[in-house]
Amino acid sequence: MNIRLTSTLLLFIIFGCKNDYNKKVIERHPEQIVLISKYAPQRYKFFISQDSLGSIPIDTTGAYTYIQRPTFEYYDSQNSINKWIPKTNKLDTLVIPYYQEYLELSSRNGFASLPHTFLIKNGDTIVFTYKDKIPHLEFANRPTKDLEANYNSYRLKTLFNNKYTSHYKVSFGFILDKNEDFEATTTKYYQEAVKDNERELELLDSLYKTKIISDTDYKYRITALNQLMESYKSNKAIQKWLNINNEFNNEESMPTDFGFDLSKADSLMKFHSFRKYLYRISQYDLKYITENNGNSGGSYIDSRIRFDSIIADGRFNQSVKNFLLFNAYEGIAMDFKVKDKEEYFKKLQQNTTNRNQLEKLRKKHNLDFNYADILQLSSIENKKTTYSELLEKNKGKWLYIDFWASWCAPCRQIMPESRKLKKELENKGVEFIYLSLNDKKKNWKTAIIKDSIGNAQHYFIENGNASKVIEDLGIETIPHYLIYNTKGELINGYANRPGKGAKEQLEQSINN
Structure with missing residues (x-):
């Protein structure tokens, strides 16, 4: 079954289905949407080998990943992406002013790979409960069919038995299939995804013909599937596999070209699948830059080139450029130096009309480039200082400085060794200083308590994204350790980790 649908089908979103259960009708409020969350689950461990949604782990010693607490994303009336993270284990309510x-x-x-998506009419009041810790939606003010409202949960159970989907495994199957390389697992699960896509299209046909889902939802779900299948074309391993295997080179079985009508971008921006499409076509087939920073590294495209290309792209109107330029700048903020961040923030100011989002970005990354030559710090008691003042204050002591963050697993795992090292050197005049980089203050303070490292000097870095000091110190990844002598001179900019040679380095430096 090959269906090609354009984005115009997404404009028919009108719910008109009836159901057979009784609900107390809540008065509709014009120009606002009310979201109610009932006892959202906390973040929890999911053990990868026991691959089934809602299962209770039998063995809690194997590899696991964290399933994060529910987070809802939406495109608001101010043309910005917003997130709502409901309070855990409580009732929580959000009222969204809305004008569409x-x-x-x-x-x-x-x-x-497909997110759970829910279509909400203006004036709706909806309630989220959590089945197997997955959001389950009910409309409190009007009737609708449960399957239609919660189609993503239905497809996961019906087509995939509440296990990882083939679509998910296209990108992450190499984690599950440890004996196969990334390219082998990618192409293997792509073939499964093609078959599963056909099965899902048949399922949607059946649901539509039997009037279990509406015309609106039918078209909406197929559009999301087409976007997902089209996204595979940008995968290099899949491109290579398709070129080699002639069986996929005939018109019937080749993935069908799918695109959105960009002239209707303003009305389509609210849809996750459209925003993913914009993200994909604005990559401009840029090659990946690969870094290897000792124990870690990463790959990323040159977001500076992408940023400039988006500005020059005649296909995009201002709404699309607003969205994509902020997205591209996040890549610049993550991967490039302060001079690039400053240059492209000025370009962003000149090329966006979304001033509200601009201010949010400035606050998120503390982008005040007037203080680029200073590293601003805050103590646990919120007393302000700078890195140079901290060094001056501690002159006369040997300093072992640990750059870390509450979200950094290697940083946290080595803290027991850090406590041990501190105790072993307590009579050697060594001061342990912990500086939290690119963190959240609440999480930082909680981690200090959990890791029992409170008996030391702790500071929160306020402007890590906009300070040249971080670059001058050569800090590209964390954890990162520095050793200063009693004169306040940096004598080792890449010191060993606690338990991994740090003690020997410190003792040798002190004794020389």
Whole structure:
């Protein structure tokens, strides 16, 4: 079954289905949407080998990943991406002022490449409960069919038996299939995804013909599937496999070309699948830059080139450029130096009309380049200082400085060794200083308590994204360790980790 649908089909989102259960009707409120969350689950461990949604782990010693607490994303009336993270184990409510006919909520699904998406009409009041810790939606003000409202959960159970989908495994199957390389697992699960896509299209046909789902939802779901299948074309391993295997080179079985009508971008921006499409076509087939920073590294495209290309791209109107330029700048903020961040932030100011989002970005990354030559710090008591003042204050002591963050697993795992090292050197005049980089203050303070490292000097770095000091110190990844002598001179900019040679380095430096 080959269906090609354009984005115009997404404009027919009107719910009109009836169901057979009784609900107390809540008064509709014009120009606002009310979201109610009932006892959202906390983040929890999912043990990878026991691959089934809602299962209780039998063995808690194997490899695991964290399933994050539910987070809902939506495109608001101010043309900005917003996130709502409901309070855990409590009732929580969000009222969204809204001025269009309907809104799409999306929530990441850890088992599938497609997010859980929910279509909400303006004036709706909806309630989220959590079945197997997955959001389950009910409309409190009007009737609708449960399957239609929660189609993503239905497809996961019906087509994939509540296990990882083939679509998910296209990108992450190499984690599950440890004996195969990335390219082998990618192409293997792509073939499965093609078959599963056909099965899902047949399922949607059946649901539509029997009037279990509406015309609107049918078209909406197929559009999301087409976008997902089209996204595989940008995968190099899949491109190579398709070129080699002639069986996929005939018109019937080749993936069908799929695109959106960009002239309707303003009305389509609310849809997750459209935003993913924009992200994909704005990569411009840029080659990946690969880094190897000792124990870690990464790959990323040159977001500076992408940023400039988006500005020059005549296909995009201002709404699309607003969205994509902020997205590209996040890549610049993550991967490039302060001079690039400053240059492209000025370009962003000149090329966006979304001033609200600009201010949010400035606050998120503390992008005040007037203080680029200073590293601003805050103590646990919120007393302000700078890195140079900290060094001056501690002159006369040997300093072992640990750059870390609460979200950094290697940083946290080595803290017991750090406590041990501190105790072993307590009579050697060594001061342990912990500086939290690119962190959140609440999480930072909690981690200090959990890791029992409070008996030391702790500071939160306020402007890590906009300070040249971090670059001058050569800090590209964390954890990162420095050793200063009693004169306040940096004598080792790449010191060993606790338990991995740090003690020997410190003792040798002190004794020389």
